[in-house]
Amino acid sequence: MDGAEIQKLVALEDRHWWYRERRALLRRYLRRLPGAPGRALDIGAAGGGNTRVLLQHGWSPIAVEYGHDGATAARQRALPAVRGDGRALPVRPGSVDLVCAFDVLEHIDDDERVVSEMRRVLRPGGSALITVPCDMKLWSAHDVAVGHLRRYTRDTLRAAVERGGLRIERLWSWNVLLRPTAAYVRKRSTTSDLKKMNPIVNAALSAVIVSERYLPVQSLPGVSLMVEAVRTD
Template structure:
């Protein structure tokens, strides 16, 4: 993502409906891990930009580091008091089996060689460690927004699950996100001439926040959305074959 987009993100993410709800999605995923007996440990937030998700991780007790390729995002994260590593997702500067959790939210679509990035995520996770991945879905939604923010692709479910499984990650949960607003996104993207990241009026922001929040309570995770969320676990060396799962 270009420096200008990083600056816009950092300025908007505190109040913008999409970023606020995405942080809640991450927090709920972390809470679900704890309920299954997972204790907070070492974590890496890949493609952290200004570190919004890193702060969620640290707030939930994880020893989390932000990994950011660009100087702009790394500088914002450091300015927020977060531990930051400058690095490339296709060559993570971490030892094998070093981490309990890797978060890669809206990262893989920015990487041309996404296969190498996923292999690196699997490499740095300990056996049994967890990967939380979010990507934009469905090439039918491709627009000038994707071009403006540096996307190489949007994913379909099968393609994403095959990508993760091929690196030795066992899929535990997959669900759609931003389902209720997909028709609005599709309409807007057809008219898009650039990035959709913009400051919204308080009333519009409030309305969109209410709609996306409703998804927390509705069984819509199997319907088409704007994003796909996956929880996967690195297999033990003698683990079973990967198998897709659904919510």
């Protein structure tokens, strides 16, 4: 993702319905993890919105961002941040309890190598939470604008995670109810979706995606896929 798109993200993510609910998913995941909070990596952290969630829940996180703009934005928010490549993480082997990679793999040619690096830095028994965009049928100008190389199926995501050396505990769809809307909008889009929204529209979309917490829709096609995985040895 280039600098201009990073700046859009940083300006929008606190209020935008999509980023707010994704942070809520992270919070619920953190509450379910056994044991005391430890060290965490937020790979592809951009301005550090998810890194802040980790801090709020007692973790000791590092925001890892490839680009100058994202790393600078995270530091300006007083977050611990380093510039680094997901294919060669600047962290010692076995030194991390949790790795988050939210919408990262689709930007990198060798996605299995990124997962392999996650496994390397995780301690045995450590956890990973990964999200990616799904389904090439939804490919649009948005994907091009934000630097995506691919969208995933369940099978291609499972293959990347398992070949990288992690064991999948759970794989599910997210942003299911709004998939028809996303497909309609993106067929007509000429740039990324990262833009300021009308507050009423933002609130309505937020209400829809929040409702997914209580509905049995996670096995249906969505706009994103999520994976919980662990290092087993």
